[in-house]
Amino acid sequence: MNEPPALQLEAVERRYIQGESTLEILAGASLSVWPGESVALIAPSGAGKSTLLHIAGLLEHPDKGEVSICERATTTLPDSERTAIRRADIGFIYQFHHLLPEFTALENVMLPQMIQGTSRGEARARATDLLAFLGLAQRLEHRPAELSGGEQQRVAIARAVANAPRVLLADEPTGNLDPQTADLVFETLTKLVQATELAAVIATHNLALAGRMTRRVTLQEGKVVELA
Numbered sequence: 497m498n499e500p501p502a503l504q505l506e507a508v509e510r511r512y513i514q515g516e517s518t519l520e521i522l523a524g525a526s527l528s529v530w531p532g533e534s535v536a537l538i539a540p541s542g543a544g545k546s547t548l549l550h551i552a553g554l555l556e557h558p559d560k561g562e563v564s565i566c567e568r569a570t571t572t573l574p575d576s577e578r579t580a581i582r583r584a585d586i587g588f589i590y591q592f593h594h595l596l597p598e599f600t601a602l603e604n605v606m607l608p609q610m611i612q613g614t615s616r617g618e619a620r621a622r623a624t625d626l627l628a629f630l631g632l633a634q635r636l637e638h639r640p641a642e643l644s645g646g647e648q649q650r651v652a653i654a655r656a657v658a659n660a661p662r663v664l665l666a667d668e669p670t671g672n673l674d675p676q677t678a679d680l681v682f683e684t685l686t687k688l689v690q691a692t693e694l695a696a697v698i699a700t701h702n703l704a705l706a707g708r709m710t711r712r713v714t715l716q717e718g719k720v721v722e723l724a
């Protein structure tokens with residue numbers, strides 16, 4: 497591939513000290529993800545998936561190694577710049593949607609844009625387009641409690657990409673949904689990744705869904721290993 501990766505982890509190390517013992521969670525983990533790629537991260541509970549996603553998303557510092565977003569090395573940047581990169585270039589989706597209950601679907605997708613300085617009109621137009629792309633054109637004025645689990649999660653996806661990030665990180669995004677709904681949400685997510693040339697890393701236990709992604713990786717002894 498000629499273009500550079502949107503996300504690059506190089507020899508990342510992360511350990512937690514617990515009393516007398518040290519837990520080596522990441523021990524030279526490297527991963528590059530290019531625009532338009534969706535990478536499934538499949539590993540048992542406790543293997544370090546969330547740690548890897550937090551480090552990739554600049555929420556946590558690695559003990560050693562480098563994390564680059566769109567070719568910009570981040571580990572030595574001040575926190576204010578890391579936060580700016582995170583807000584502009586990185587979107588997060590969690591297992592639970594964490595939508596704001598008192599706001600409509602449309603407002604939940606408008607808010608992060610307005611926080612970034614987008615005008616109300618522009619934010620509304622983009623939120624409307626995104627929600628329509630995700631099949632929610634008829635749900636714009638619904639509050640989270642008035643939406644199904646799958647619809648809530650699709651609003652959370654729209655919110656995650658509201659500011660047009662380059663990197664999308666998802667931690668078990670369909671873990672809380674029934675298989676059929678998980679399938680639909682996943683379908684919309686991968687469609688969005690391709691259409692918007694996102695570089696996505698999606699932690700999942702669902703092997704069927706992982707099989708439909710561009711690549712699959714796991715964590716072994718703190719390193720990222722490619723799967724078939």
Ligand code: ADP
Nearest residue numbers: 512519521539540541542543544545546547548
């Ligand atoms: P996964 O997402 O694959 O389930 P995590 O990245 O959440 O794994 O955690 C990996 C390991 O690191 C676990 O054994 C967990 O207990 C440990 N861990 C995670 N965060 C901390 C922390 N802040 N302090 C100590 N240990 C932690």
